[in-house]
Amino acid sequence: MEITPAHYTVLSAALFSIGVIGVLVRRNVIIIFMAIELMLNAVNINLVAHARYLENLAGQVFVVFVIAVAAAEAAVGLGILLAFFRNKETVNIDEMNIMRW
Amino acid sequence: MDLIWLIPVLPGVGAALNGIFGVRYFSKQTAAAIACGTMGGALLLSLYAFVLLLGQEHREHVVTLFDWIPPIALETASGIGAFEVPWAFRLDPLSGMMSLIVTGIGFLIHVYSVAYMDHEPRGGYARFFCYLNLFCFFMLTLVLGSTFLVMFVGWEGVGLCSYLLIGYWYHKKSAADAGKKAFVVNRIGDFGFILGIFLVFFTFGTLDFRAVAEAAAEMPVETGAFGVLSLICLLLFVGAVGKSAQIPLYVWLPDAMEGPTPVSALIHAATMVTAGVYMVARNAVLFEHAPEVMFIVAVIGVLTALMAATIGLVQTDIKRVLAYSTVSQLGYMFLATGVGAFAAGAFHLMTHAFFKALLFLGSGSVIHAMNEEQDMRKMGAMRLYMPVTFMTMGIGTLAIAGIPPFSGFFSKDEILYRTFLESPWLWGLAAVTAGMTAFYMARLMFMTFYGEYRGPAWGGGAYAGAQHESPADGGHDVHGGGDGHGAHDDGHGHAWHGPHESPKMMTLPLQILAIGAIIAGFVGVPAALGGYNWIEHFLEPSFVAGAAHAAEAEEHHYEIEWALMALSVLLAAGAIALAYRLYVRRPEESERLASDFAGAHRVLTNKYYVDELYDATAVKGTMGGARGLWTVDRNVVDGAVNGTGWTTRASAWVSHVIDKYVVDGLVNLVGRICAEGSYRFRHAQTGLIQNYAFAALFGVFAFVTLYIAVRYFGQQ
Numbered sequence: 001m002e003i004t005p006a007h008y009t010v011l012s013a014a015l016f017s018i019g020v021i022g023v024l025v026r027r028n029v030i031i032i033f034m035a036i037e038l039m040l041n042a043v044n045i046n047l048v049a050h051a052r053y054l055e056n057l058a059g060q061v062f063v064v065f066v067i068a069v070a071a072a073e074a075a076v077g078l079g080i081l082l083a084f085f086r087n088k089e090t091v092n093i094d095e096m097n098i099m100r101w
Numbered sequence: 102m103d104l105i106w107l108i109p110v111l112p113g114v115g116a117a118l119n120g121i122f123g124v125r126y127f128s129k130q131t132a133a134a135i136a137c138g139t140m141g142g143a144l145l146l147s148l149y150a151f152v153l154l155l156g157q158e159h160r161e162h163v164v165t166l167f168d169w170i171p172p173i174a175l176e177t178a179s180g181i182g183a184f185e186v187p188w189a190f191r192l193d194p195l196s197g198m199m200s201l202i203v204t205g206i207g208f209l210i211h212v213y214s215v216a217y218m219d220h221e222p223r224g225g226y227a228r229f230f231c232y233l234n235l236f237c238f239f240m241l242t243l244v245l246g247s248t249f250l251v252m253f254v255g256w257e258g259v260g261l262c263s264y265l266l267i268g269y270w271y272h273k274k275s276a277a278d279a280g281k282k283a284f285v286v287n288r289i290g291d292f293g294f295i296l297g298i299f300l301v302f303f304t305f306g307t308l309d310f311r312a313v314a315e316a317a318a319e320m321p322v323e324t325g326a327f328g329v330l331s332l333i334c335l336l337l338f339v340g341a342v343g344k345s346a347q348i349p350l351y352v353w354l355p356d357a358m359e360g361p362t363p364v365s366a367l368i369h370a371a372t373m374v375t376a377g378v379y380m381v382a383r384n385a386v387l388f389e390h391a392p393e394v395m396f397i398v399a400v401i402g403v404l405t406a407l408m409a410a411t412i413g414l415v416q417t418d419i420k421r422v423l424a425y426s427t428v429s430q431l432g433y434m435f436l437a438t439g440v441g442a443f444a445a446g447a448f449h450l451m452t453h454a455f456f457k458a459l460l461f462l463g464s465g466s467v468i469h470a471m472n473e474e475q476d477m478r479k480m481g482a483m484r485l486y487m488p489v490t491f492m493t494m495g496i497g498t499l500a501i502a503g504i505p506p507f508s509g510f511f512s513k514d515e516i517l518y519r520t521f522l523e524s525p526w527l528w529g530l531a532a533v534t535a536g537m538t539a540f541y542m543a544r545l546m547f548m549t550f551y552g553e554y555r556g557p558a559w560g561g562g563a564y565a566g567a568q569h570e571s572p573a574d575g576g577h578d579v580h581g582g583g584d585g586h587g588a589h590d591d592g593h594g595h596a597w598h599g600p601h602e603s604p605k606m607m608t609l610p611l612q613i614l615a616i617g618a619i620i621a622g623f624v625g626v627p628a629a630l631g632g633y634n635w636i637e638h639f640l641e642p643s644f645v646a647g648a649a650h651a652a653e654a655e656e657h658h659y660e661i662e663w664a665l666m667a668l669s670v671l672l673a674a675g676a677i678a679l680a681y682r683l684y685v686r687r688p689e690e691s692e693r694l695a696s697d698f699a700g701a702h703r704v705l706t707n708k709y710y711v712d713e714l715y716d717a718t719a720v721k722g723t724m725g726g727a728r729g730l731w732t733v734d735r736n737v738v739d740g741a742v743n744g745t746g747w748t749t750r751a752s753a754w755v756s757h758v759i760d761k762y763v764v765d766g767l768v769n770l771v772g773r774i775c776a777e778g779s780y781r782f783r784h785a786q787t788g789l790i791q792n793y794a795f796a797a798l799f800g801v802f803a804f805v806t807l808y809i810a811v812r813y814f815g816q817q
Contacts, residue, residue, distance in 0.1 A: 024795055097788030 008049030015042035029081050029091045033074060040070045105150050105192050106166050108143045108200055109241035112207075115139030116234035123227030132223075133215040136230035140211045140237060144204040151197045160642055161311075163247050165189040170250075175302070178329075182306035191247035191310065195447060195643035199244040199379055202454045206371045207237045209610035213462050214363040216606035217469060229269060229361070236262035240372050244379065248308040249298045252380070256294065256344065259373045260287045266368060267360040279356035286353040290343015290377075297336030304329050314386040318645075322390050331391040337384060338398055345377025345431045347405045352712055354428055358420040362465030365420060370427045370461050371454040378434040378450050385443045385644035399439025399523070403530045406432030408709065410537035414544070415695075415705040418475050419464045422545050426501065427457055429534060433516055436531055442519035443644045444637040448625045449512035451636075455621045456500035456509055459614035460542075463494035466607055467549060470600040471556060477548040479557070484550040486600040489608045491550050493615040498546050500618040502539035502673045508622030510670070515627060515634075517669060518662045532669060539673035543680035551685045559599035629662040 015038055022035025044063045051059025085091055115135050123132045154160055165187045172183035192200075211233060218229055236259060243255025260283075268280030302308055305316045323331050341347070346354035357369045368374070381388060381398065388395055406429045413425035430453050437446030468475055470487055484491040500507035503514065513535060521528040602608065624639075626632025683691040695702045704710070 020798060024791055024798065093791060094789065096790065 005049055005053045008045060012042045012046040012049070015039075015045065027092050027094055029093050029096075032093065033077055033081075037070060037074070040066055103164055104146060105162070105164055105190050105245060108146050108150070108204065109190075109238050109245060111139040111143040111146070112234040112241065113238035116231050116238055119227045119231035119234060123231060124224045127223075127227050129219075129223055129226050132227040132230050133211075136234050137208070137211045137215065139234060140204065140208040143237065143241065144208045147197075147200045147204045150192055151201055154192060154194070154197050160194055162192040163189055163311075164192075165247075177303050177306040179306060182302075184302065186248055186250045186308060188251060189247035189309075190245040190251075192245065193643050194640045195379070195382060196244050198447065198451060198640065200241055202451055203237060203240050203244060203372050206454055206458045206614070207233075207240075207367060209613055210363045210367040210371075210458065210462065213366075213465070213607050213610040214361075216604045217363055217465055218361065225269075229266075232262055232265045232269070233364070233367070236266065236368060236373070240376070243376055247310060249301055249310070249313075250308050252383075253295065253298060256340070256376060256380075257291065259368070259376060260284065260291065260344070263287070263357065263368050263373055266364040267357045269360055269364065273359070276359040279353075279359040283353035283357050286350050287343045290340045290350055293336045293338075293343070294340025294380075297333050297340060300329070300333045300336060304333065310383060314384070314645075317387050317390055320390060322392065324392050327393060328391075330387060331394050334384070334388050334391040334394040335397070337380065337387070338394060338401075341377030341381050341435075342401065343377070344380075345374050345435070346428050347377070347401050347432060347435060348408065349711075351405060351409065351428045352715060355421050355424040355708070358418070358424050362420065362461060362468060365424070366458045366461030366465065369424065370457040374427060374431055375434070375450045375454065378431065378438060378446055381435070381438045382443045382447050382644065385438075388438065389441065395439050395441065397439075399436050399520075399527055402432045402435030402437075402439050403520075403527050403534070404432070405429070406436060406534045407530050407537075410534045410541065412705055412708050413541040414537060415702060416541075417477050419467065419477050419480075419545060419549060420461070420475055422477075422541055423457070423460055423464055426460075426538065426542065429538060430457065430501070433513065433531065433534075436520060436527065437516040440520050440523040440527070442516060444640045445512065445515040445519055447640055448636050449509075449516055452500070452508035452512040452618070452621045455614055455617040456497040456507075459493060459497040459611060459618050460501065462607070462611055462614065463490050463497060466490040466603040466611065467494075469603055469607070472597045474556060477545065479555055480549045481552040481556070482550070482554040483600060487602040489602060490611060493608075493611040494550075495546060496615040496618050498542045500622075501542050502677060503535055503669055504539075504673055504677075505666075505670060506619075506622065508618050508620070510666075511622035511625050511627065514662075514666050514669060515625060515637075518627070518665055521661065521665055522658070528665075532672060535669050536672040536676045539676035540680050543677040544684055547680055547684040552688065554600075556600070559597055627662065629659045629666075 019035045019037075019039030019042060022038065023032050026032055026035065044066055047059040047063050047066070051057060051063075081091060084096065088095065115138070118135050119127065119132050123135070127135070154162070167188050168185070169188040170184065170186040172185040174181050175184040176182075211230070214229065214233065218226055221229060239255045239258025239262060241255070243252050243259060246252035246255055264280045264284040266280075267283050268277045270276045271280075298308065301313055305313050307313060307316075317330060320330060343350045354369055354374065358365055360369070388398070409425040409428035409432060413422050413429065416422045416425060430449070434446045434449050434453070437443070437449060466487065467480065467483060467490060470483070470490075471480060474480070496507065500509040503510045505511075517528060517531055517535065520531055623632075625634055625636040627634050683694070707713070
């Protein structure tokens with residue numbers, strides 16, 4: 001069985017959906033981060049697959065950028081989370097509602 | 102001669118000095134010295150100018166000081182003319198004579214006033230002399246003015262000074278009222294005068310007397326017609342009637358006696374009141390071209406003379422007798438001008454100035470001696486106490502009565518003779534008036550100087566003082582003799598030691614004026630008595646247009662003139678004799694006469710009720726009209742204003758309501774909607790990031806769904 005771009009696309013969509021659901025339903029911020037990483041990597045798969053399929057290296061370059069951004073995002077996010085945890089002693093997103101009216 | 106402008110300016114300077122500094126800083130002596138000095142200077146200048154004038158062939162001299170009103174284009178009857186008035190003075194026989202009268206008599210009265218007003222406080226003293234000088238300034242401007250407008254300035258100015266001087270004792274209500282009355286009545290005349298001036302300019306395009314006279318001489322005489330010249334003359338005469346106290350505007354003059362006696366002598370006898378006669382004489386050419394108006398002038402003159410004389414018969418206030426006498430004599434002068442005898446009118450003006458000033462000053466002397474008593478019934482036997490006053494006043498009386506050779510005889514008989522030639526019935530009235538004049542003047546003399554002393558006792562403080570004046574209206578006696586009225590009005594509480602001769606400063610002017618009253622007539626001895634009637638020939642250039650003398654061959658009726666003279670002298674002598682009988686020999690007879698003819702007597706005592714009539718018609722009418730207008734003003738005009746205000750307030754209230762409930766309502770509604778909306782919608786902001794993410798995802802799904810739906814279903 002030959003693996004076509006459609007397979008990659010479905011995989012990517014599945015991973016992305018898992019990420020979305022994870023973001024939406026999980027309460028732990030760490031896990032939400034991980035779900036976000038899933039979404040980013042779903043995109044990465046898509047990009048890499050289509051870059052190869054289209055024989056264009058731009059997609060692969062984009063992936064490198066996305067990975068870099070993801071790393072930075074994780075670093076900043078974890079930093080914020082650490083600071084928040086020191087104040088509130090929790091990483092539960094339900095209790096992170098102090099920014100409302 | 103070029104210095105004639107100094108004649109009016111000198112008293113003007115005196116008035117300015119006394120008015121600005123005198124009231125506050127000058128002593129009485131300084132104030133008097135300034136006033137008399139400036140008047141003396143003006144007198145000398147007038148004399149000098151007059152002498153120069155006599156030496157000239159062409160007896161007219163115009164001095165232009167400066168351009169008063171630069172040319173202004175104004176419409177006239179003959180196209181656009183230039184309204185241009187130079188401030189110019191004209192010296193000709195008429196104005197030369199008038200300025201001599203004004204400065205001469207004015208100077209004597211100034212001197213007299215120094216003593217007469219001695220009881221006044223210092224400030225009032227300077228104020229008095231300031232007014233007096235100011236009056237002379239304006240009077241000389243009036244007399245010497247070369248155009249109608251300059252004359253009008255003087256005309257208004259003397260009216261003002263008259264007002265100020267009548268009301269000199271302004272704290273006395275009667276004096277203040279009299280001043281006001283004089284001013285208002287004069288205003289009526291002045292209105293006619295200025296209308297006449299307008300018409301003069303409109304008709305002739307100039308206001309210069311000489312130019313107007315020459316232009317008028319070219320115009321036809323308006324016999325039996327009433328043209329523009331007649332209208333001008335009538336308007337000018339209205340002005341003269343106001344100023345010279347003729348019917349129907351004479352009522353102010355008797356009341357003007359509220360002023361100090363020198364004022365009565367100067368303004369209300371010798372000078373200002375003759376301004377009307379002077380003005381008519383000055384415009385002789387105009388008037389000669391309007392015979393219909395001349396007739397009106399003559400009739401008004403003779404009626405005024407007669408009426409005032411009848412009132413004078415029964416008055417008991419010494420000054421009021423003289424006041425009515427003045428009105429009467431002014432009537433004579435108008436009669437003279439009315440019958441075309443301008444020179445005779447001016448001649449009588451001159452002689453009258455002498456003897457009437459003399460009589461007034463004499464009466465002032467008597468009043469002074471009687472401690473401000475003016476009621477003749479409280480005098481009597483004064484000749485024993487004040488011989489000089491008695492002698493001089495006697496001369497004045499003989500002069501006014503027309504006894505030869507005193508001055509009044511010549512001027513009055515000239516008028517009577519000319520009137521007789523014109524119209525015998527006018528002469529009849531005038532002759533009757535002459536008889537009455539002699540009678541009331543003799544009555545005045547006899548009541549004052551003869552008989553028994555009827556005044557209050559003196560000595561021992563039984564009579565501490567009297568009020569300034571007893572307004573002897575209707576014979577009502579304000580203060581009974583010897584009731585000890587307390588301190589004098591002005592607080593000069595010197596004890597009164599009975600009637601006494603006045604000081605030299607007062608008797609000297611009397612004596613000089615008496616000499617004038619004797620000899621002034623000799624300049625006009627008529628040809629019938631072998632004279633030359635110099636004054637008439639001297640004044641004639643002033644009454645004709647152009648230099649050419651209208652050498653009219655006058656026919657002389659010596660027999661008529663002699664007869665008339667004899668008649669009037671007889672009449673005067675008879676009247677004096679009658680007065681002697683009624684007031685000296687048998688005083689009870691006069692009282693019996695008064696009670697026999699009580700009705701007539703009452704009418705005369707009340708001055709024909711003219712004041713009451715005017716009060717009931719003009720004054721009440723004006724007041725009623727004013728009140729009506731006030732009502733209109735209060736209800737209609739104020740109503741309109743208030744209505745406007747009310748409307749504004751009402752509309753403002755409406756606007757306020759709209760603003761408050763509609764505009765503010767809208768604004769508040771927006772705010773309320775926002776507040777309400779935000780209250781409801783803020784619940785959407787949970788602060789839970791997952792809710793937001795869910796909403797975003799929902800949005801994505803929604804759009805994608807929409808996209809797909811459009812893609813698939815839109816194609817079909």
